[in-house]
Amino acid sequence: MLLASTLASGGHASMVRADDDYGCRVVICMGNSSSNGGPWAPDTCGPAMDHLMDDLRHGRGWPQCKDSDMTVRQNNTPYDPCPAGTxxxxxxxxxxxxxxxxxxxxxxxxxxxxxxxxxxxxxxxxxxxxxxxxxxxxxxxxxxxxxxxxxxxxxxxxxxxxxxxxxxxxxxxxxxxxxxxxxxxxQPQSPNAVDVYEAGQFQTRIHY
Structure with missing residues (x-):
């Protein structure tokens, strides 16, 4: 998928055609792997991710991006998933x-x-x-x-x-x-969390 794969392939969020769309910016940032610094790492992702956290804390829900196959599920746990092999x-x-x-x-x-x-x-x-x-x-x-x-x-x-x-x-x-x-x-974090899936595959958990 163009949007989610741009950062993973070394691209920059501003190069994507939907860079002015908040929902698609979030999708792009979520596609940045933890090994590459995670969703907040790219310079252009900070404002969009901060916006997302504020929306979630105030019950405004997850933004939409029509070109994305990313879905989210609400979770109530203070912990991230255990690492592979545990x-x-x-x-x-x-x-x-x-x-x-x-x-x-x-x-x-x-x-x-x-x-x-x-x-x-x-x-x-x-x-x-x-x-x-x-x-x-x-x-x-x-x-x-x-x-x-x-x-x-x-x-x-x-x-x-x-x-x-x-x-x-x-x-x-x-x-x-x-x-x-x-x-x-x-370590425990906020129990308010969402699990992010791309094409049905778990990607990350975000606490807010």
Whole structure:
């Protein structure tokens, strides 16, 4: 498609025949890949994209461009899609990045893993008493799992005794920590979002 492919091929928005049409300018800018800086990167795209964000925040909807096969769908999520090769961990699931220790037995527990960093719950913010929304874990391949009692992070300031006790005791159920070979953490953004598709294929998610 001429409009959406202009930037991807190194063209300039002002070279497109529909450069004076706001809706088509948005389509052109949306066609700029993230590897090339994304929709706001070209100098000519800033005003059109700022206009779009203002329209969306005020409920004016998505502008139209008659020559475009781009469509949008409203979404209600504070997170971007997980990167290729990863999937979103369940909300509240404890995860850790690491590898299994050489020679470790299948049921050796936490000592059977060489962790990278500290276990964390996906989408739960430790600093606010596990209130949503915290960073979302996008996980790779599962390495294994182990169980612990208490708070798996080991951070005494973040411990929340699920049985309501704060005297150092804990008699609740064990917490399962699943270990993955790599984890990408996505920071929450505005939950107001639109997914952009071109010819039926997902392109990007915009938060506003």
């Amino acid at each position: 999937t979103a961990a369940a909300a509240g699931a404890w995860v850790a990045e690491g590898q299994r220790t050489a020679g470790a037995r299948p049921y050796s527990g936490m000592s059977g893993f060489a962790p990278i960093g500290t276990p964390r719950p996906s989408v739960a913010d430790l600093s606010s008493g596990y209130a949503y929304y915290g960073p979302q874990a996008c996980v790779g391949s599962q390495v294994g799992a182990y169980q612990v009692y208490g708070d798996p992070s080991g951070d005494a300031s973040a411990v929340r005794w699920r049985n309501g006790r704060d005297d150092g005791g804990y008699d609740g159920d064990p917490v399962t920590v699943t270990v993955y070979d790599h984890i990408v953490w996505l």
